[in-house]
Amino acid sequence: MVDPRRRRSLVTDERRSDDxxxxxxxxxxxxxxxxxxxxxxxxxxxxSHGAVRRFPAHSLRIxxxxxxxxxxxxxxxxxxxxxxxxxxxxxxSGDGSSGANVDSATEDESVALAVGSFAExxxxx
Amino acid sequence: MTxxxxxxxxDVDLVLRVAEGDARAYHELCSRHAARLRAFVMRxxxxxxxxxxxxxxxxxxxxxxxxxYERRARVVTWLCQIAHNLAIDRLRAxxxxxxxxxxxxxxxxxxxxRLIDEKRRAEALERAIAALPERQAAAVELVHRQGLTGAExxxxxxxxxxxxxxxxxxxxxxLKAELAAWSTRGVEGHS
Numbered sequence: 261m262v263d264p265r266r267r268r269s270l271v272t273d274e275r276r277s278d279d280x281x282x283x284x285x286x287x288x289x290x291x292x293x294x295x296x297x298x299x300x301x302x303x304x305x306x307x308s309h310g311a312v313r314r315f316p317a318h319s320l321r322i323x324x325x326x327x328x329x330x331x332x333x334x335x336x337x338x339x340x341x342x343x344x345x346x347x348x349x350x351x352x353s354g355d356g357s358s359g360a361n362v363d364s365a366t367e368d369e370s371v372a373l374a375v376g377s378f379a380e381x382x383x384x385x
Numbered sequence: 386m387t388x389x390x391x392x393x394x395x396d397v398d399l400v401l402r403v404a405e406g407d408a409r410a411y412h413e414l415c416s417r418h419a420a421r422l423r424a425f426v427m428r429x430x431x432x433x434x435x436x437x438x439x440x441x442x443x444x445x446x447x448x449x450x451x452x453x454y455e456r457r458a459r460v461v462t463w464l465c466q467i468a469h470n471l472a473i474d475r476l477r478a479x480x481x482x483x484x485x486x487x488x489x490x491x492x493x494x495x496x497x498x499r500l501i502d503e504k505r506r507a508e509a510l511e512r513a514i515a516a517l518p519e520r521q522a523a524a525v526e527l528v529h530r531q532g533l534t535g536a537e538x539x540x541x542x543x544x545x546x547x548x549x550x551x552x553x554x555x556x557x558x559x560l561k562a563e564l565a566a567w568s569t570r571g572v573e574g575h576s
Contacts (some may be wrong), residue, residue: 279561282437286510286564287529292420303415306441306448307408371525 396460404451411448418461419444421531422468428522429472429513439475443468458572462533465541469523476519506567513563514556521556524549 295303392413393399404412419440421543426443427436446467454463514522526537539549 268427279565280557283557283564284529286506287525287560288512290507290530292424292530293427295420295423296433296437299419301445302441303419304412306445307411344569356556 397454397456400447400451400454400460401445406453411444414447414460415444416428418464418538421461422464423527424471425465425523425526425531428477428526429469429519431515431519435472435475439468439471459537462537462541465527465531467531469541471542485564488505506564509567510560510564517556517559520544521559524552525556525560528553 392409393402396414396417399410399414403414422443423436423440426439429431430436432440443464447464454460458466474477514525517525523542524538527533527541528535533541535546535549539546542552544552
């Protein structure tokens with residue numbers, strides 16, 4: 261003899277398990293949508309295109325080499341400029357007079373500017 | 386992407402090969418898991434373009450970070466976890482993800498036109514799943530369609546076992562009600 265409440269519970273459980281089984285079966289039967297051709301191509305391209313991202317050190321190395329070359333070029337140009345400036349000083353100071361005149365004229369103009377006197381810059385008629 | 390013979394039956398072996406740069410192993414994993422993975426992602430993002438992007442990003446991670454794979458989880462679980470995280474990021478960016486406690490489903494019958502053709506039961510069920518809140522649909526997809534265990538699905542979704550069971554039971558209740566309603570309509574339609 262089964263208690264009526266127990267029987268009701270059994271019936272409910274049976275129905276629930278039947279429903280669950282039916283639902284599970286229905287869910288299993290659902291088809292998995294196929295991938296689009298475009299997505300298949302995108303996925304297939306990853307090994308070839310992803311290889312660049314796979315080794316980021318490679319791109320960093322290229323970047324570092326570029327900066328190193330730019331720095332070397334900058335140093336070379338800078339050194340050349342200094343050498344040219346040095347040789348220019350030597351050339352002007354060779355005869356003695358012209359370099360000294362230019363220097364003194366520039367110095368006078370600087371002093372005039374500093375004291376606010378612009379008579380130095382006025383051209384005589 | 387398809388190859389005449391699988392190069393290995395073991396997903397773990399394939400992932401280890403991918404970590405060494407084996408493109409064939411990568412393609413094999415794609416052919417095995419991409420479609421199901423996309424179906425899972427689609428349950429979350431519900432947008433073809435976003436689903437494709439997430440799947441592509443997941444497989445890009447497989448290709449670039451296969452070395453991060455840990456054997457404690459199945460490969461399918463690991464891939465689902467990556468895809469889930471990417472999908473959640475995308476949903477958060479769109480501000481679309483419903484908070485966990487408030488994602489009760491609306492009555493689907495109210496949103497869905499009546500289907501009286503018995504042959505279209507699968508379609509009705511598909512629509513019913515699509516109408517579930519994202520997390521419930523994802524839980525159903527993982528457990529009932531991808532064959533993940535409860536523990537694996539919990540890990541993928543980043544929820545505890547009780548939360549997963551709650552998601553599943555709410556989803557099942559809704560889907561069963563929908564199936565029952567569909568059966569009733571079907572009988573009425575045939576009588």
